[in-house]
Amino acid sequence: MADRFFQNVMPDFVPENPNMIEEEVGGNRGRVQIHSQGTQDSLLRFLSLPYTSLSQQLQRAALDLKETIVVETWGLSRQRVDDFSLYAGTLGTACLLFKSFQMTHNKNDLSLCLEIVKACDSASTQSRDVTFLCGRAGVCAIGSVAAKHAGDDKLFDYYLSQFKEIKVSKDHPDELLYGRAGYLWTCLFLNNHFGKETIPATSTGAIVKEIIRNGRKLGKRGGCPLMFEWYGERYWGAAHGLAGIMHVLLEFELSSDELEDVKGTLKYMIRNRFPSGNYPASEEDKKQDALVHWCHGAPGIALTLVKAAEVFGDKEFLQAAMDAAEVVWSRGLLKRVGICHGISGNAYVFLALYRLTGIIEYLYRAKAFACFLLDRAHMLLATGEMHGGDNPFSIFEGVGGMAHLFLDMVQPKNARFPAYEF
Numbered sequence: 001m002a003d004r005f006f007q008n009v010m011p012d013f014v015p016e017n018p019n020m021i022e023e024e025v026g027g028n029r030g031r032v033q034i035h036s037q038g039t040q041d042s043l044l045r046f047l048s049l050p051y052t053s054l055s056q057q058l059q060r061a062a063l064d065l066k067e068t069i070v071v072e073t074w075g076l077s078r079q080r081v082d083d084f085s086l087y088a089g090t091l092g093t094a095c096l097l098f099k100s101f102q103m104t105h106n107k108n109d110l111s112l113c114l115e116i117v118k119a120c121d122s123a124s125t126q127s128r129d130v131t132f133l134c135g136r137a138g139v140c141a142i143g144s145v146a147a148k149h150a151g152d153d154k155l156f157d158y159y160l161s162q163f164k165e166i167k168v169s170k171d172h173p174d175e176l177l178y179g180r181a182g183y184l185w186t187c188l189f190l191n192n193h194f195g196k197e198t199i200p201a202t203s204t205g206a207i208v209k210e211i212i213r214n215g216r217k218l219g220k221r222g223g224c225p226l227m228f229e230w231y232g233e234r235y236w237g238a239a240h241g242l243a244g245i246m247h248v249l250l251e252f253e254l255s256s257d258e259l260e261d262v263k264g265t266l267k268y269m270i271r272n273r274f275p276s277g278n279y280p281a282s283e284e285d286k287k288q289d290a291l292v293h294w295c296h297g298a299p300g301i302a303l304t305l306v307k308a309a310e311v312f313g314d315k316e317f318l319q320a321a322m323d324a325a326e327v328v329w330s331r332g333l334l335k336r337v338g339i340c341h342g343i344s345g346n347a348y349v350f351l352a353l354y355r356l357t358g359i360i361e362y363l364y365r366a367k368a369f370a371c372f373l374l375d376r377a378h379m380l381l382a383t384g385e386m387h388g389g390d391n392p393f394s395i396f397e398g399v400g401g402m403a404h405l406f407l408d409m410v411q412p413k414n415a416r417f418p419a420y421e422f
């Protein structure tokens, strides 16, 4: 399966060289002149830059990319929205504009964000999807936060009331991309921004209980206490399975028996992982140690284990997260750029461990993945050695994810995997 990823030949650590300063070349003030991009030499130069210089480079690259993404997903389509979702569609562009606004305070980004959310609002009125990543909940959530920052209280009220109209039905699954966990994540997002009773605990609590009830029906005492199904498969990963659902449950106040079941589920996964430290995509697929993605495999599960280490203070979870990070380092330099199953998403595993442990080598590893992208992603995409995917400008599948990561690298302790970590 070596063709899924690039062999990681980057050194285990490269110290920053304080003497390496930005050179002024040909009037191009502030740009570091790196010769022959895409070579081991150019990559090592990026890795030895003092962090402030590198983060300026990354921020500039992100803002340039944002302009391209706006043109490609909004300008060239004449503001038509085919896929409104944050995951692969136009809402991702709005999300990136908002992130850029938070960093630069450029009001044009905020107003364009609101314009795009308005189009996504119209495009999603008939949608039955209820989550942040793939449903109308994401539209209402980004809309309400952007409206608040723009000081438009009427618009804020509109998006919040639209969110409250969203109904989760018996037919929805429990997972993150299309189900209850993804709806609950949006409630947490709104409560984080606007105060914890914005969406009251009485309404979220009922859905938490429903998820636990469903999980116990398929779970086994002495085995995996909670288990869920999505289209007939019992997935383990963040997008459709156990890791994503456990991650959201850990954000809520659970009773002690519920907490024990979440803990037991994660311990079952650790006991049954592959010898490599990677995780199966599902119960049905325990033989193929292939995927090292956020959606399926070690990266998404590592983020949940970091969360579990924070909640339970249990060394076993921290150790398992660190083991998973080793898999991501050796096999996570994927031939895709995005957040869901690409290098950008995988870099967040190291950022989460850096935040939790303060170990500088984890920041280095995140930096190494970001520098790999900065140095050669455009070239590798142009030559076809990396795949652009079906939605090449989106956050979760395309270069939108790379822009998101580059912006997060500017303040790495504040970095959060989008639509997953708080």
Ligand SMILES: [Zn+2]
Binding pocket: 239, 293, 294, 295, 296, 340, 341
């Ligand atoms: Zn994926």
